[in-house]
Amino acid sequence: MFSFAAKQIRALLAGLLSLFSLGFALAAPAEPAPATSLARRLADPTQSLTQYKLDLWQTEQGLPLNTVQALLQTRDGYLWVGTAGGLARFDGARFTGFTSEQAPHLASEPVFGLLEDSHQQLWIGHSQGVSLYRSGKFESAVPAALTEGRRVWGFAEGRDGAIWMASENGLLRWHEGQSKRYQQADGLPTNKLRALAFDQAGVLWIATSGGGLVSFAAGKFQVMTPENGLFPHLQVRAVVPDPQGGVWVATAGAGLVHLKHGKVSRTYTMADGLPTDHLTALARDAQGSLWIGTWGAGITRMSADGRFSSVGAAEGLAGSQVWSLALDREGSVWVGTWVGGLNRLRNRAFVVFGASEGLSHDNVRAVLHGRDGVSWVSTAGGGLNRIEGDQITALAKKDGLPTDEISALAEDKDGSLWIGTYTAGVVRLKDGRFENFGLGQGLPNAEIRSLLQDRQGRLWVGTRAGMARFNGERFEPVTDKGVPQEGVLTMLEDRSGTLWFGTSGQGLLRLRDGRFTLLTKADGLLSNWIMALHEDASGSLWIATNGEGMNRLREGRLASIRTSDGLWDGLAQTILEDRQGNLWMSCNRGFYRVARAEMDAVADGLQSKVVSVGYGPGDALRGTTFAGGLQGAGAVSADGRLWLPSANGLVIVDPQRLPGAGKPPGVRVESVLVNGAKQATDAEVLVPPGAVPLAIRFTATTLLYADRARFRYLMEGLSQNWVEVGSLREAAFPALPHGDYRFRVAATIDGVHWSEAEPPLDVRVQPRMHQTLWFIVAVLLACGMSIWALFRLRTRSLRARQEAMEQLVALRTEELRQANEHLSRLSYVDALTGLANRRRFDEALHEEWRRSRRTHAPLALLIADIDSFKAYNDVLGHPEGDRCLKAVAGVFADALGRAGDLAARYGGEEFVILIPGADHAAAAAVAESMRAACEALAIPHPASPVGPVVTLSLGVASCLPSDGVTVESLLAAADAALYRAKQDGRNRVR
Missing domain, CATH: 2.130.10.10 (YVTN repeat-like/Quinoprotein amine dehydrogenase)
Structure with missing residues (x-):
């Protein structure tokens, strides 16, 4: 039976579906539990403090101090x-x-x-x-x-x-x-003041430490203390104006005081619902609620109707002694504590409905919206919940169910309810009575995964070990030829009357015209483990797998969409379609949506990728594990909301009210670092000549969705394409060629709508002397004069035959020398990538080693390896592998910033870069830019454990050559760093 979860819960459940009454009587009726009006909760999720999520920042996250x-x-x-x-x-x-x-x-x-x-x-x-x-x-x-x-x-x-x-x-x-x-000589009761606020009348109210409350108007102070009977306490900590007139005052011992027309109109203490009378801070939100900081009892909200609700250490607040409060423009409440750091209460992006709001258990498994307006919610451990209007009734083992472990749900045409369980078979709830069907009534297994009644009225039951049909009295196992005897997780009857059964490892079973046929990976399925099925308005069948992506079956043809095609996750435990034409899928790290039109376009080969938007821990979910592997792991209500069962409650999603939808955050360039030194962001950025690193940091103007903000940038003059950097808030350029550039940066929350910083940032990289126009003109003039002199010399030499023959011999000799040099250069080039080969690298390494030792200059070495390249070759074949090697080699060629730098193919998928004169920091910056550039190529890598695209792991080493340091030690250090990069998870620089 449901228990009432506090007065707050009266806000969470009335009228979500404009429900009708259900005449329902049990043999041993359970009393309905009052629940929060869900309609009010969906209209204003801030009504219940249980819907707020607590976030915490302390010194470990960058806070200067936890006070x-x-x-x-x-x-x-x-x-x-x-x-x-x-x-x-x-x-x-x-x-x-x-x-x-x-x-x-x-x-x-x-x-x-x-x-x-x-x-x-x-x-x-x-x-x-x-x-x-x-x-x-x-x-x-x-x-x-x-x-x-x-x-x-x-x-x-x-x-x-x-x-x-x-x-x-x-x-x-x-x-x-x-x-x-x-000061006191001017009429103040004490010089120790604590807080100030002007009311609507322009009166200045002054909170004091030990002198009570003071008002200041027309040049005069009025002191209000217990001694003169005008105020209940001497210690006043905070004062805020009341939009309705007067002020609210927090005291350190007498509770909350409201003054109007200069007099105390009401005092609130523990007797009225405050957790303590020792208050410290006040703030008022846009809904008219007053937030109150306390000393020892966390924070309290006084709603507009005068009710108090609190959040303290027991509810997860880090520090019950509150110093400060602030409300931001996105509806979050910020709480500064004495020693617990910075807390934030933010309203969840989606309504979460669990035990705190009145359900019998948090582990929700299935949802069913009945034809009569009643909603049913099954739980693993809490029985069954019946939701009608503003009432929730919990039905459990004590009410007649054989178990509290409930799985699948289905509604019979006669109005009765079929209930699948994890341990006790199938239960039928009809006319207020439970009827149990177990192994003795023909079920092949007691663990029920799916239920479906087809148009002919036949009830199909999918169990962990095969399926059965109900003959009106008992179940009959389905043992037809070709029917798998493994788990049946999902079932669907399409508009043509064909029945589909998704199994746990044996493929997709079809029943048409009385005949069973089986589709497997051999027929084009991505996986034989089918998690969910959905038929869309066009008649296409969408098939969700256990991690491999999704298939579309249309007119007998299968198409595939994988994570490499843009899916947020390969797992889909349910497929729901909203009124806007989006498909919604849940998985084990949250849930995600994709426009069905984009899915069709990829399936039809009209575009290469879909844009899928995922929602996970950053969206204030209580947990990211959603129900799957059973029928009813999600449902769409009559008003278009999605009900998604999870291990931490029922998540209710309104597709019309998504976090950040349609409104991208503002974005700005925050700082510019040229060779580590800050430059102004409101003027042209000047970069000195040479390989000078430039770093541009940017941010989005959202606190609520900061963890969802994603960025991209474009350096006009360097590239024509935007670089997607995800949540990274910095763009680094190790060495820009001289010239004029324009830096643009944009941000998004939903992945669709972007905002761009205005105006763009102008960047000028100054040229070296030999790159200036006057130097080039001077060189051209000198070359012209030299050519004229040589021409005159050649003319005179032709007058003598002997001189002509000598010139001819010299010319042929020079041609032979150049040919030999050309052959020598070819022996130094890797034929596939065009980079230097191992032989050339070895020679260059020793040459630069000797030069660095003579000049006492540092020498840096980068060794890079393409992550999981063997798996790439195994899956896509060696021709694709060669194309991948060439593309990655282009990243190394582009990274060469100076004439002395050398990029080479070290062997197989390994590359090296030799950077004379570079210290460790400069070399690491080059390596990071190459890693990011390789990732930005977005070469699909379907077999990578790191991510969906080809990535690099890089080891960086730098030294100052000396007697105690050898070439071999530099190579060993770089190789060891590469090993650490791989060991730490790849796609990184060490």
Whole structure:
């Protein structure tokens, strides 16, 4: 029987399907459990705190210190974090700290208060006073004599643009460069102030430490304390304005206080639902809820109707002592704790409905939406759930079921319900009674995987060991010739009346005109293990496999779509189609969608890839393991939502409300590093001549979907194609040829809609002296004069026959020498790739070794190996392998930045690059750019354990040749590094 999971659950389940009543009576009826209205939950998922996911960042993730005392999101999308160890800026993926050179008097100081004013300037209150951040630079904001080295806790901006500051040295006012201080002599009860806020009437409210609450209007202070009966406590920690008038005030001992018209109108304490009366912070969201930080009890939300709900350490909050709160523009709640770091409560991208919301068990296995509007949900361990309107009824073993391990579901034409179990066969629920059918009633196995009633009224049951038909009284095993006696996982009757049965390893069984036939891999199936079947509106049959991809069967012809064709995952445990024509599949790392039109286009050979969008851990799912291998592992409700059973609850997806759908995030260039030194991003970037590394860092202006953000960039002048870099937020160029370039970067969340940073970043790489125009003109003039002189000399030499014969002999001798040199060069070239061969590399290595030793210059060596190349040859054949080698060799040829660099084929799929004069960092940068360039070629690799495309593993070594270092040791070091790269997972540089 279902148990009520707290008052919050009253929000999660009414009216999802505009359900009708079901006249339903059990022999021993179970009382229905109240559940949260699911219609309200789907309309506003923030109603229940169980739908929020907790994320955590601590020092291990880049936070300066785990004590977070101030939080603020600025208009540019960044979250600014004030900690006890300094200030940091967060873009959702990485923290940016500030050095003492960047932020004098602030870099490692504890930060207590933050404010962005109307001019988008950031005010920072810290232990030494106030700093101001504008135009990318930090500066002192108020004279040190006013703060006297005391903490500044809070800020407020008046209607006239004046900035007010709450410090431990009184109240400070700054306006147009002029500062003023108010202290006890001016009417304050204490100089130790904590927080400030203006109400709608323009009154400034001041929270104090030990002096109660103070208001300031018309140049006068009014003090409110327990002594004068105007306020219940002396310790005030936070104050925020109420849009309806007045202010909300958090006290350190008397709970939450609301003031209106200058008087206390209501006080809320533990007796009203607060977990503690010791409050620390306040923030108000767009829905009118008040978020309250507490000291020792986490955070509490007071909804607009006055109800309290809390999240503390028991619910996963890291640190119950809350210092600070902030609400971002994407609906997330940020929580700064005393020692637990930075927490975020973000609403889940999809509604998750599990035990916390009223289901009998989190491990949901199958879903059925009945014709009468009732929804049935089976669980592994919690029995069966019946959902009607705002009621959930749990049916379990104590109610008459033979087991609580429920698997498949099917609805009979007469309205009864067929229930498959994992351990006790089939159960029929009819007229409120359970009837059990097990091995004694003809079932070949007690573990039921699928149920289907065809148009003739025959009930088919797929078990772990064969299938059976129901004859009206008992089951009869199907033993026809050609029928597999293994597991039957899925069944479907198509529009022509043909029955299809997907098996666990023996292929796809078809029953047509009374005859069974079997389709297997020999007929074109990607796998003999069939997980799900779906017939689309055009009559095509989609066949999901256990990891190999999907097949389409149309007019007797099979087509295949694999991960190498763009599928997010090769496994599909269910296939559902939404009203927009998208196919949805679940797997063991989440679920994904693909437009059916794109699937058809690939199947018909009209395009090479599909665009599939996956949803996994980053989308705030409670888990990524979804139900599979049984009938009903997903269903579409009457309103078009997808119900996906998972091991961590029922995930409900609204295809009309997907995370980030149709609205790409903003994207900006964050910083530019030229040879490790920062350059401005608002002007043309100048790169000195030579092999100078350039790194451009960028970010997306989303905190909620930072982990879904994907990027691509284009360096105009270097390439004509966009480079997809996934979640990587940096583009590195080890050595750009001289010239003018334009860098463009774009971001997406859903993989379809992209936004581009504006304006593009102009980059100019300055030429070396010999690459300048004047130098080239001078050389051409010199060559012209030389040619004229040679011509005159030749004319005079022709006057004498002897001289002509000598010139002829010299010419023939030179031709012979050049021919010999040409033959020698051919002996140094690898015939397949056009790169230098092993012989040339060995000679060059020893030559450069001797030169580096003479000049005391470093020498770097890169050894690279194509990941799983043997498997590539085995699957695609040696001709494709040769083409792959040539394409990868092009990456090595393009990587040569200087005349002394040498790329060679070392043998088989191994390549080497020799880089004289390069230290380890420069060589590693070259290696990383080559690895990325190879991956960007996107050469499909269907047999790679690393990924869907051909990738490189690279070992890098660099040394300064000396008596104690040998050529062999350099080779050994690079080879060892390559081995580590492979050992660490390949597709990387070590």
